[in-house]
Amino acid sequence: MSPAHGAQPAQQASARLDNLTMSRKEGLRAMADTPSRRQPDQLLPKQLADLSEAALEEYQEDRSIWHANIGPIKTPQLEALHEDLWDIVDSNRQDGDKVKGAVAVDAFPGLGKTTAVLNFALKYHRREIRRRGAFTDAGHERWPVCRVGLTSNIGMKDFNRALLEFYAHPGRTSGTSALFVQRALDCVLQCETKLLIIDDLHFLKWQARNGKEVSNHFKYIANEFPVTLIFIGVELEKRGLYSEIDDSGDITLAQTARRTTPLTLDPFKVNDEQRRQQWRKLLLALEKRIVLSRSFPGMLADELSDYLFFRTTGHIGSLMTLINRGCQRAVRSGAELLSEDLLDQVKIDAASERARRALEPKFKQHRLTSKTQPTGKLRKEHSKAGAV
Known part of the structure; x- marks a missing residue:
């Protein structure tokens, strides 16, 4: 059984959740009763290339649905x-x-x-x-x-x-x-x-x-x-x-x-070390949920931390939209990873795009950062991020 077929039962169980509304009791019950989606298997580029056309199409569909429903994250x-x-x-x-x-x-x-x-x-x-x-x-x-x-x-x-x-x-x-x-x-x-x-x-x-x-x-x-x-x-x-x-x-x-x-719910902020650590843990948790063949530990938390913050101003809704759309483009284009160049091609909400113009220069001029101070504890975060 191919990895693409491995996720099939869980995906079939929740395949129709996009065709419901929470303003009807049946929709609420379907959301409550449907088992959690199974994350598609992570394939290496060679494994991805070896899939048959039918298996590849199914795998891409599974990943598309998975990335569109990647949350909620326990922030x-x-x-x-x-x-x-x-x-x-x-x-x-x-x-x-x-x-x-x-x-x-x-x-x-x-x-x-x-x-x-x-x-x-x-x-x-x-x-x-x-x-x-x-x-x-x-x-x-x-x-x-x-x-x-x-x-x-x-x-x-x-x-x-x-x-x-x-x-x-x-x-x-x-x-x-x-x-x-x-x-x-x-x-x-x-x-x-x-x-x-x-x-x-x-x-x-x-x-x-x-x-x-x-x-x-x-x-x-x-x-x-x-x-x-x-x-x-x-x-x-x-x-x-x-x-x-x-x-x-x-x-x-x-x-x-x-x-x-x-x-209330507050946006993420990076004006002190504790808040920067919370932002990093969020990105580490998201990394574990991204299914791209060329993704790597630190892809978000190390390489894209500042970028993701000034693109979204710490608003988790904007962040999840950017990650979802970025993953869709990465799969469709064959890039199979997230980078600044790829994400720059992805459009998100107008409020984030406006705020980016004011916030980005502060990061580029090193007047503001989202990155934490390196410690022995933080070096172990990649293995523990799944608990976030």
């Missing part, structure tokens, strides 16, 4: 966020007559907040199913997590309909807003949902009529639904999550501030 930021989420969620075991504390994960784009929260949600889903079973005592499907994404013009009825869409409720197409929310509450109770994730909260126009309706509606949900609310968004405090809506005496959002714990 210090992700682990800290998960620890805080476990604290909050596991402490929200109050009886139904008490309001449960909410969470707001607030960070700039490109820092992986949605990825980190969904990764936590999948772990929570698996834990609850393992502990309590796939069905409730009453015989209903158990859905520990519900996720809803907001749009810029969403109203209260639209939000309630989105809740029903997640559960595929037959009454999601017709009815009043009041009926929709009662049906949604029935779904939450019958399916014993404990986490309600509301993504892209920054799309909500707080000062518009719809924004006020929905933000007031969150208070109702917090009071009446036995769930932990997890909001995800950008600059939520600035947009009004923790402030009063206006001067008319409406204190709904002020109450939200008392009940909501803000959490």
Whole structure:
């Protein structure tokens, strides 16, 4: 059996994960239940050349899918966020007559907040199913997590309909807003949902009529639904999550501030040795997940450390995009390794490209570096990086 075929069962098991959405319960369950992908075997250039045309095509497909789904990486930021989420969620075991504390994960784009929260949600889903079973005592499907994404013009009825869409409720197409929310509450109770994730909260126009309706509606949900609310968004405090809506005496959002714990994800920085070591460990962990026939230890952490930092400004979303697209080009072009010349041909987000113009000269002039001071401990990192 060729190395290309060796990864086939695991790849087939997750081959259709690209054709799902996390706004449907079936998509969330597929993500939670599908076994982890098996990393394709690392072939030397000669082994790659010896593959038949069919085996090579299959191997390239396996590598393409693998590199496109190379994360998430257990960074210090992700682990800290998960620890805080476990604290909050596991402490929200109050009886139904008490309001449960909410969470707001607030960070700039490109820092992986949605990825980190969904990764936590999948772990929570698996834990609850393992502990309590796939069905409730009453015989209903158990859905520990519900996720809803907001749009810029969403109203209260639209939000309630989105809740029903997640559960595929037959009454999601017709009815009043009041009926929709009662049906949604029935779904939450019958399916014993404990986490309600509301993504892209920054799309909500707080000062518009719809924004006020929905933000007031969150208070109702917090009071009446036995769930932990997890909001995800950008600059939520600035947009009004923790402030009063206006001067008319409406204190709904002020109450939200008392009940909501803000959490964040920070970009990587290289302004001291500890942060440089964190950046290096991230790159070492990524190296172990790259499947290119000419890759080598230190390809990222030694040869490309500064380059990757000023290309992405320490934003892990931009970094993962650059690595993914770079690997796709390296495979397609036959280069089979990552270099500055190759990565310079790869385009990523506009924010990173703008920031590069200001940051790159500081590295080129040796006024800033991402590289750590050499120590005996750091020389052993390549063999230990898989634990990151």
